[in-house]
Amino acid sequence: MxxxxxxxxxxxxxxxxxxxxxxxxxxxxxxxxxxxxxxxxxxxxxxxxxxxxxxxxxxxxxxxxxxxxxxxxxxxxxxxxxxxxxxxxxxxxxxxxxxxxxxxxxxxxxxxxxxxxxxxxxxxxxxxxxxxxxxxxxxxxxxxxxxxxxxxxxxxxxxxxxxxxxxxxxxxxxxxxxxxxxxxxxxxxxxxxxxxxxxxxxxxxxKHQGGLRRASAPRQALLNLLQLLAAEPTVMQLEAELKLNPVLVMHLMRLANSGSYALGRKVTTLREAINATGTNRIARWTQLLLYADGRKVKLEDDPLLQLAATRARFMELATAILPEAGPSEEDAAFLVGVFSFVDAVFGGSLDEALEVLRLPKPIRAAISRREGVLGRLLDVIEALERGDWAAVDMASAALAPLDAGAIAALALTAAEWAGMADSSAEAQGLERIED
The missing domain is CATH 3.20.20.450 (EAL domain)
Structure with missing residues (x-):
């Protein structure tokens, strides 16, 4: 006053x-x-x-x-x-x-x-x-x-x-x-x-398009890279595997030169990009590139990749707020979000597609049967994607302290994150490697 x-x-x-x-x-x-x-x-x-x-x-x-x-x-x-x-x-x-x-x-x-x-x-x-x-x-x-x-x-x-x-x-x-x-x-x-x-x-x-899409980064090469990343590779091992995937190298160079991770100078070599980005971030964008369109479009123009990235980041942000979520849920949240669309890539049923990736049972249960706190978060972000506010209210009732307003705000923050990776100026050097 x-x-x-x-x-x-x-x-x-x-x-x-x-x-x-x-x-x-x-x-x-x-x-x-x-x-x-x-x-x-x-x-x-x-x-x-x-x-x-x-x-x-x-x-x-x-x-x-x-x-x-x-x-x-x-x-x-x-x-x-x-x-x-x-x-x-x-x-x-x-x-x-x-x-x-x-x-x-x-x-x-x-x-x-x-x-x-x-x-x-x-x-x-x-x-x-x-x-x-x-x-x-x-x-x-x-x-x-x-x-x-x-x-x-x-x-x-x-x-x-x-x-x-x-x-x-x-x-x-x-x-x-x-x-x-x-x-x-x-x-x-x-x-x-x-x-x-x-x-x-x-x-x-x-949804699955009958095998007519998602071929920009060879699927098996991405799966091989994910297996290598899970084994905590050396920089030399990771560099050798990445060189087999020019599309991933292109996006990695852009990511390393974006505002979030930039070193203050232009990154021009693959090794510099690995060191600037880190294996955890490389793993995340490798997972997301399973959804990349076959025409090598910008990531922010790829609808499925943006949807998967936004959902995955939302899951991660929301889980960190929920008091009932323990370390295991926090570690799994991003994976639950990113792989909740995996049937669009591999076709068949969702359970069959999850089996291909050999994901842990709790992650598969959250995606396919909506079990636990991660399953409830999937329900609420799906309702928000549809703009179904009544369903958002219903789902958020079991997600205190999150309410509809907090969920919507987290989703916008997640969307901002999803759209950032490819928004910098064209990277130089190894992005020019092509098949």
């Missing part, structure tokens, strides 16, 4: 009653590359002490939270598609968001009154872009909004199969970007792809 009687509290002393959490879902382009994230907010009214900021509102809180450095870092350089409310749309705070890094999603039922249309025209003039979310029919409101939006998001299961091709064709002819929602299988992806859809949202890419 102020020492001066009658002085009004500053805005920094006034409480904001709203709390905002974010989940994020990947959006892929027609080539299967990560091209954007939808940010799924949850705005809740919390209990506050003292005076409430009169400017506080759910819309203002949403925009303030969206502009935080943590969320920006979690996007790994990709544009964000933000679920909007009408209130937030009319808040001039959104003008502080860079127009080229965000797409505002207009929900069903937002209306198409003259006031809203005028606001869209104003923002469109400032180069902001809009998407209509979850469109199921071409009604009057849709027709009024269509000229002012750049993208249409469609759940292809919600439109009659006989009508969908014509609907998609008309929207494509109008120059609209088409986004297919809830794409959970390769068949659903292929169908939407054939209809001309431009973006795909769903987790079909995290």
């Amino acid at each position: 102020s020492d001066v009687e009658g002085e009004q509290p500053s805005s920094s002393q006034l409480a904001d009653p709203y709390q905002v959490y974010f989940a994020r879902q990947p959006m892929l382009d027609r080539d299967g590359m990560l091209c954007a994230y939808e940010t799924l907010p949850r705005v809740v009214l919390g209990e506050v002490e003292g005076e409430v900021d009169p400017r506080a509102s759910a819309g203002a809180a949403l925009l303030k939270a969206f502009a935080t450095p943590t969320l920006r870092a979690a996007l790994s350089g990709h544009p964000a598609w933000l679920d909007m409310t009408r209130e937030a749309l009319f808040d001039d705070a959104l003008l502080r968001l860079p127009a080229d890094r965000v797409v505002f999603e207009l929900p069903v039922g937002i209306g198409a009154d003259p006031e809203l249309i005028a606001r869209l025209v104003t923002l469109h003039g400032k180069r902001y872009r809009f998407a209509l979310d979850n469109v199921t029919k071409a009604d009057e409101s849709f027709a009024k909004l269509l000229p002012y939006v750049d993208a249409i998001k469609i759940d292809t299961q919600d439109i009659a199969p006989a009508l969908l091709p014509k609907f998609a064709s008309v929207l494509k002819s109008a120059g609209k970007l088409l986004v297919a929602l809830k794409v959970e299988t390769a068949q659903a992806h292929d169908h939407a792809h054939a209809l001309g859809f431009d973006r795909f949202q769903g987790y079909y890419f995290a």
Whole structure:
């Protein structure tokens, strides 16, 4: 409180009653590359002490939270598609968001009154872009909004199969970007792809694709390297094994030159990279590279690798907070997260894929049967990936002191970590080794 009687509290002393959490879902382009994230907010009214900021509102809180450095870092350089409310749309705070890094999603039922249309025209003039979310029919409101939006998001299961091709064709002819929602299988992806859809949202890419993918770093070479790392190799042994895997060398050089591990000068030899990075980090990125795409794309553009890396790091961060987790869980947490997608690499059942890696029984039990604290953490991060806040609440009830807000914050921190490894400038020297 102020020492001066009658002085009004500053805005920094006034409480904001709203709390905002974010989940994020990947959006892929027609080539299967990560091209954007939808940010799924949850705005809740919390209990506050003292005076409430009169400017506080759910819309203002949403925009303030969206502009935080943590969320920006979690996007790994990709544009964000933000679920909007009408209130937030009319808040001039959104003008502080860079127009080229965000797409505002207009929900069903937002209306198409003259006031809203005028606001869209104003923002469109400032180069902001809009998407209509979850469109199921071409009604009057849709027709009024269509000229002012750049993208249409469609759940292809919600439109009659006989009508969908014509609907998609008309929207494509109008120059609209088409986004297919809830794409959970390769068949659903292929169908939407054939209809001309431009973006795909769903987790079909995290499932086995019939052996047509994941060949960038030869799988057996990675498994051999993991076995060697488990035996505490010398630098010479590790150097010799790494030279058999040029793709891993390329990413290792980039990792060694990134801000997290850099020595203060450019690392140009493989031995320097090993010493700068350390065997534990090499082991982690070797595990993650099992998921790498066959086209040698940047790690931050590979959707499955980013998903696995984020989940693994989340597991590690969350386990360190839980009082019931002992040393064995802390040691296993990263492995549980990273190998929870292993069936996407090896095919077959999840149990069969886990058997290939000869993982310890507690790790397999957590992944396949969701046993123990690590199994519960897998449940909660899966719910968050879906943006299912009710399921997050239910799962977090058994993970005290973690609640939905803490879980969402840890996931963003994990996403930032996952996106950092390949974000530095091109490394020199041995990254040029190719097959």
